[in-house]
Amino acid sequence: MIIVLFPSNSKLRYRFVRLLLLLRNAIIIASEARTAALIGACGSIFNSLGLKLCDERRLSILQSQMTTPSSDIPDSTSRPAAGDERIAIFSDIHSNLPALKAVLKECKKRGIRSYICLGDIVGYGGQPAECLQIIRDLGCPAIIGNHDEAVARGFASEDTNESAVAGIEYSIKQLSDEERQWLGALPESLQKKRASFVHASLMEPTTWCYIFSDADATLSFLYQTTPLCFCGHTHVPRVFVRRGTRQPLLLDERTYSFSPEGSALVNVGSVGQPRNRDPRAQFAIFDPELMQVELVQVEYNVAAACKAILKAGLPENLATRLTVGF
Ligand SMILES: [Fe+2]
Numbered sequence: 001m002i003i004v005l006f007p008s009n010s011k012l013r014y015r016f017v018r019l020l021l022l023l024r025n026a027i028i029i030a031s032e033a034r035t036a037a038l039i040g041a042c043g044s045i046f047n048s049l050g051l052k053l054c055d056e057r058r059l060s061i062l063q064s065q066m067t068t069p070s071s072d073i074p075d076s077t078s079r080p081a082a083g084d085e086r087i088a089i090f091s092d093i094h095s096n097l098p099a100l101k102a103v104l105k106e107c108k109k110r111g112i113r114s115y116i117c118l119g120d121i122v123g124y125g126g127q128p129a130e131c132l133q134i135i136r137d138l139g140c141p142a143i144i145g146n147h148d149e150a151v152a153r154g155f156a157s158e159d160t161n162e163s164a165v166a167g168i169e170y171s172i173k174q175l176s177d178e179e180r181q182w183l184g185a186l187p188e189s190l191q192k193k194r195a196s197f198v199h200a201s202l203m204e205p206t207t208w209c210y211i212f213s214d215a216d217a218t219l220s221f222l223y224q225t226t227p228l229c230f231c232g233h234t235h236v237p238r239v240f241v242r243r244g245t246r247q248p249l250l251l252d253e254r255t256y257s258f259s260p261e262g263s264a265l266v267n268v269g270s271v272g273q274p275r276n277r278d279p280r281a282q283f284a285i286f287d288p289e290l291m292q293v294e295l296v297q298v299e300y301n302v303a304a305a306c307k308a309i310l311k312a313g314l315p316e317n318l319a320t321r322l323t324v325g326f
Pocket of ligand 1: 092094127145147233235
């Protein structure tokens, strides 16, 4: 008999689950058994151990999707739902007004009228109130990020680094109580017919897990019931595909074509503090009718963003990192 003790701390628990999932992935690779059956077995084991990794309802949806196409997901020949059109999806603006303006200018140039903000509007940069006002004026759906949550709450969590704390404290001072309440009331995630939207991960969205590897993405996929999911948080644009499902077609160096029967996770990168060594503002354009996603990069006035950071009295490294995109 094996007794497994799960850590009560959520971050330790997350690391522990990652370890179990790595083990599970090794089993999948070594075995020719069906992936859905294995995921089901592992999910049941986790649940029986009291870990709410994947409840029965989500598990049954997951398994049915892996064996037969879901009837509520239209095929590529279906007409788009009313209101469906290209959507600009952006995340991690982090109070960088010049970058946000450059992204919106690019969207206007391309005739895009719909937007979804994946959170972290504030923090780090020098112009949180201006960025927040623009997002509110757009009237677009927005999701809460970890910096938004900290600013709404009035303090940074214990494990936040020094520069991030400075950005959070500055944003708290710059925003009114009403603006902070607005941030705090943002939803954790959003779901549309063909895509889900979340800041960090669909698994416990406000635990703020980082998805850097395929193993990290596996956790979020357990909760994904749409062909696509868009996220941010790492500030690194990337596409992950669920094991055993269709790979996207790369149409050009930055445009992907996804299957409505597939299952993929798209990190849209960061508008205001990219960390992929590309200092340009980054976001994604999603065409739900064609199931295509373009990862976009736009030049912006980095010097103006740095100047705003220094003028606000924020740490110098928050400015210099913008110049190198890391
Ligand atoms: Fe962020």
